[in-house]
């Protein structure tokens with residue numbers, strides 16, 4: 001099968017298209033013929049071994065999993081022994097966060113993992129939003145965002161930001177989205193109650209007060225946002241923040257039990273895949289797609305993701321149509 005292979009750590013240009021053996025589904029596994037996948041910020045950070053302290057997990061000298069890729073959507077090609085929930089031909093989607101391997105024509109995943117049937121009405125390329133939804137959901141769930149609460153989402157135009165905005169609206173929160181000028185219409189379309197252009201206004205000087213400020217791009221800080229928080233409000237982030245400061249403040253917050261600063265730890269991805277198909281089918285969740293690349297051009301997709309300026313997700317069409 002054709003796959004995108006990273007023989008060493010580096011930038012987009014280290015990724016090569018290779019012919020690799022097709023995986024054989026083991027007991028309890030499903031072999032998926034991948035129709036669509038994505039290049040995410042996680043793939044890009046894994047490719048360049050960032051942060052350095054992740055190397056014991058991702059591989060000390062080179063990527064332990066040389067075929068990256070977390071999101072998949074496609075059809076079941078084969079099932080391993082003991083699998084009863086899926087059959088060849090089923091349309092499925094999901095996440096492979098530990099073994100990765102989705103940047104390929106076939107990927108083997110656990111049948112009891114983060115995989116679910118994909119409703120017929122949803123094209124494969126619209127179903128590969130899972131990773132952004134996973135991180136956004138993990139943070140909103142850890143905070144416990146609910147009806148009537150007021151949330152500000154900083155960087156509401158990225159994969160995690162567009163997911164956080166939509167999920168916060170599903171939770172009946174009032175949402176302020178902070179985005180660049182070219183993303184203001186999108187943020188309104190996704191349901192934001194108030195949209196602020198970070199290039200023309202200092203959002204930290206606004207009069208509103210929030211239960212939750214969620215930094216979805218790791219480009220603001222708790223000290224900058226502190227005055228926006230209600231007395232029992234909290235600052236959550238999807239990233240370690242400038243110079244890792246959000247991580248240190250989150251650690252201090254946990255030790256002091258203040259709940260003031262946190263980085264929501266990834267929850268069980270099966271929960272996300274469980275509800276995402278229904279939300280895509282009934283229109284409560286909409287895929288925001290920046291661009292499409294064929295698998296042969298995946299290095300270009302990596303280079304684009306590295307600009308840190310994508311809008312939503314970057315799709316790789318492994319088997320178009």
Ligand SMILES: NC(=O)c1ccc[n+]([C@@H]2O[C@H](COP(=O)([O-])OP(=O)(O)OC[C@H]3O[C@@H](n4cnc5c(N)ncnc54)[C@H](OP(=O)(O)O)[C@@H]3O)[C@@H](O)[C@H]2O)c1
Nearest residue numbers: 041155157158159160180216217218219238239308309310
């Ligand atoms: N916790 C985890 O394990 C985990 C997993 C995945 C990702 N992450 C981190 O989460 C963050 C978000 O990931 P992502 O994939 O959602 O990012 P992304 O899609 O690459 O985000 C890009 C978006 O952010 C906007 N942006 C860039 N600079 C901005 C700024 N200064 N203020 C506001 N918006 C800005 C860009 O639009 P404009 O530049 O046009 O405004 C663009 O639309 C990243 O830092 C990533 O490393 C963490």
